[in-house]
Amino acid sequence: MTSRENLLRALRFEGPERIPVRCSLNAACWYYYEHADLFDLMERHPVLFPAFRRPTGQYSPSIRPWQRAGQPYRDPWGCVSESSEEGISGAVFEHPLADWRDFAGYLPPDPYDTNGRGPPGSMNWETEERILRRRKREGRLAVGGLPHGHTFLRLLDIRGYENLMFDMADDEPLLRELIGMIESFNLYVVRRYIAMDVDQLGYPEDLGMQRGPMLSPDHFRKYIKPVYARLISPAREAGIVVHMHSDGDVRDLAGDLLDLGIDCLNIQDLVNGIDWIRDNLKGRVCIDLDIDRQAVVRFGTPKAIEKHIREAVKKLSAPEGGLMMTAGIYPGIPLDNLRTLMNTLESL
Numbered sequence: 001m002t003s004r005e006n007l008l009r010a011l012r013f014e015g016p017e018r019i020p021v022r023c024s025l026n027a028a029c030w031y032y033y034e035h036a037d038l039f040d041l042m043e044r045h046p047v048l049f050p051a052f053r054r055p056t057g058q059y060s061p062s063i064r065p066w067q068r069a070g071q072p073y074r075d076p077w078g079c080v081s082e083s084s085e086e087g088i089s090g091a092v093f094e095h096p097l098a099d100w101r102d103f104a105g106y107l108p109p110d111p112y113d114t115n116g117r118g119p120p121g122s123m124n125w126e127t128e129e130r131i132l133r134r135r136k137r138e139g140r141l142a143v144g145g146l147p148h149g150h151t152f153l154r155l156l157d158i159r160g161y162e163n164l165m166f167d168m169a170d171d172e173p174l175l176r177e178l179i180g181m182i183e184s185f186n187l188y189v190v191r192r193y194i195a196m197d198v199d200q201l202g203y204p205e206d207l208g209m210q211r212g213p214m215l216s217p218d219h220f221r222k223y224i225k226p227v228y229a230r231l232i233s234p235a236r237e238a239g240i241v242v243h244m245h246s247d248g249d250v251r252d253l254a255g256d257l258l259d260l261g262i263d264c265l266n267i268q269d270l271v272n273g274i275d276w277i278r279d280n281l282k283g284r285v286c287i288d289l290d291i292d293r294q295a296v297v298r299f300g301t302p303k304a305i306e307k308h309i310r311e312a313v314k315k316l317s318a319p320e321g322g323l324m325m326t327a328g329i330y331p332g333i334p335l336d337n338l339r340t341l342m343n344t345l346e347s348l
Contacts, residue, residue: 002139010321011241011263011286020324021345023048028087030061032331045342063087076109079157095160100174108181111188117147129196144193145202150186152224168219183227190231200241208248217252225256232260264288278315288324298333302340309344
């Protein structure tokens, strides 16, 4: 069974051979760890890094413009961010529509040549289609999707958090126009990926804080949920797996997310609680569990890491599927902890 077939079985509750697992190395890791140590880890874990080949010669990590420390970056929507650590995405500090008086001349970027994050000209849809076709030929899942922070966080970056909260409370008419502009941009991206016959479409957007969501459930239902529904509907009609990601505590919004007909929810474990996830989500949606990186993996012992992962598997897995596991790797995790994390995931 290929990894693509196994993933689809897990997503559709059709009895996968094993729990699908993946590891994602944040770009900042290449500026924190010795490259040889990371290469060794990747080489020794082919399940987590199936396409990895150790580079020859000196390795120069590739980072995106918005991840460069001390270099402000203006994205195609006009939002200016700056990173304080090489490889980590920066925080927006300049909002193009901090004043609604600037809305009259405000134009969205062209989705033909940017996904909204990269600079104009950075998106080549023909190249993207070739990449996705090759993934299918190699037995891997062909995944497309919107950029992270496609709707709510895009509004937040354009207006600023406080302004946006007042806009929602006041039912600002111009907010509706801005939402429509963003939705049209995103719908183009969704339709392009659907035309490529992808296996899965991703809708990544952080909605939660350390405790509770960033906006009230009422405001989510009024302003954001209807947009999500219209963006997800074409993928559902095409039979494409709908994968949604949200960091933070989203327990108050989880029911609304499931209402949208999503197939998979990438959710953080300890912030939401493994027992809560089991009691409220298990069997209702495929859980793509985001392994804790705030406490256990960063500061715990190797033994505690293995125990944590195996406890989650025990509580959330089922023979028919419905569980995946994702580990995001960031600077500061001891190498022994990384080895244990990867060994445990590969052993599942």
